[in-house]
Amino acid sequence: MNRSNGDCHDRSITAGADFLHLAVDEVPRRGKSDWLAGQIRLALADSRLPVGSRLPATRVLAGELGVSRGVVTEAYQRLIEDGHLAGQGRNGTIVVGAPVATPTATEPPRPTAPPSPGAVFAATPGAAVFDAMRMVRARIDLSPGLPDLAAFPRAAWLRTERRVLDHLAASDLGYGDPRGTPALRLAIANWIARNRGIRADPDEVLIVAGTAQTLTLLGRVLYDDGISAVAVEDPGSLGARQHLHNCRLDTPPVAVDSEGLRVDELRATGEAAVLLTPAHQFPTGVVLRGSRRAELMRWARETGGLIIEDDYDAEHRYDRSPVPALRSVLADHVVYAGSVSKLLAPALRIGWVIAPPKYRDALVDAKRFTDLGNAALPQLVLAGFMESGALERQLRHLRRHHRRRRDAMIEALGTHLPGATVHGAAAGLHLTVTFEAGFADTHLAAEALARDVKVHPLSWHSQRPRRPGLVLGYAASTPADIRRGVATLGDVLRHLS
Incomplete structure (x- = not known):
C-alpha cells in the first residue's frame, strides 16, 4: 500500500500536459507566460507543432500545468499577435505559421538563408x-x-465543404468536364459580372490551375498558331516571362510609364499579342489610363492583335475607384485571366480563363490533354463559397x-x-x-x-x-x-x- 501511495505521489510531481511533454515541475515561479510562449515557439520552430495543429484549450492546459488560465491565455495571445497562431472561436487555437528555429546549446546552428x-x-x-x-x-x-x-476563412470553408459533401451525387465523383464543373463556371461568371463588369456565359469559362497554367496553355496554343512572341510590360512579372519562355515564346519589352503601357512602343514591336496587368500594373502599381486604354483598343481592332489581361489582384484596392476590366469592353480581342490565389490562397490552385472564340476550343483541348481538368471537389466547394456571399x-x-x-x-x-x-x-x-x-x-x-x-x-x-x-x-x-x-x-x- 505504501509503495502504491508512493507511486501516486511520484506521478503527481511529474504530471503535466501530454502537450509538448510539459510538466508541472518545469513551470518557473515567475514569468510563467514568457516560459510557456517560449516552449511553444521552440515546438513551432522544430516542427513538433506543424501548421494546422490545434492547441489545447486554455482551461485544459492551465489545469494540467497547475497555473491560472490567464497564464495560458496571455501566452497564446502573444503568439497570435506574432502571427504564429490564430484563434478560431469554438474551433480553438490553430498554428498558422512557425518562426525560424532558434539554435540551442545541444543543437548546432542551422542556416536560415543560403550560405552566400x-x-x-x-x-x-x-x-x-x-x-x-x-x-x-x-x-x-x-x-x-x-x-x-x-x-484564410477555415471555418466558413469547412462548413461549405460539409454542405457540398452532404449533397454530392455519386456521379459527381467521376471524370468531369475538362472545362470545369458547371457550378463553378456559373459562379465565376456571376462573380466577374458583379465585380469586374464582364458579361460571360458559363460555357465560355475554362477552369485552370491558376494564372500560371493559363499562360502555359495559352502559350502552347499561340505558338501552334504561328505566334512566336508576346510583348510584355517592362518592368513586368518575371514569373510570367518564364512561363512564356517555357512555351518557346519571346517576350519583347514595352515600357510602362505613369499612364501605363506605352502603346506606341507596342506598335513599334510589330507583335500580334501583348500581356499586361491594366488594373494594377505589376510591379509599379500604375493604372492603364483612359487615353491609353482607348489607344490599346484601337491597336487591337486595327491589327487584329490579342490582349492577354492578367487581372491578378484588381479586387484589392484602398484609395481609388475600381477600374473596369478590358474584357468588359473588348471581348473579341481579350483573353481574360483571373484566380483566387490573391483572394483566398494560392494553395487552392484554382483560376479561370475566358478566351475569344478563335482560341477557345484549342485551350479546352490543351487543358484536357494536360490533366483532364482540375479536381472537382475543391471546385464545388469554391462554387458554394462564392454563391453564398462568403467570398464577398x-x-x-x-x-x-x-x-x-x-x-x-x-x-x-x-x-x-x-x-x-x-x-x-x-x-x-x-x-x-x-x-x-x-x-x-x-x-x-x-x-x-x-x-x-x-x-x-x-x-x-x-x-x-x-x-x-x-x-x-x-x-x-x-x-x-x-x-x-x-x-x-x-x-x-x-x-x-
Missing part, C-alpha cells in the same frame, strides 16, 4: 534562381504575391486587414527609408520603392537576406536598365514584422550608401 545569398541575387534570374528563392526561409518575408494566408465577406475583411498592413509599411518606409520613392500603394498586395542611388538592388536584397529579410529586387522584373528598387509585399506579414523588416532594409541601405 549574394550568389543567388547575382545570378541571372532564371527559373532556377526563382525556385531557389522560394525555398529560402527568412524570419521576415516581404516577397510580393501573397495575401494574408493566416486569414472575405474580400471586405481582407481590404480592411491589408490596408492596415499597407499603412504600417508606408509609415515604416517614411521612418527608415525617407529617401525612397513609393509607387503603387493605392491598391494591391505590394508596393514598389525606387532609389536615387548608385548601388545594385540585387546587392541590397542579398544583404537584407543575410539579415533574415527577404525581398524582390526590382531589376529581377525588368528587362532594361532602370533605377534600383525593391518590390515589397505587405499583406502576408504582421505590422510588427513589416516594421522590423523595413528597419533592417534601412540599416542595410545606410551601409551601402
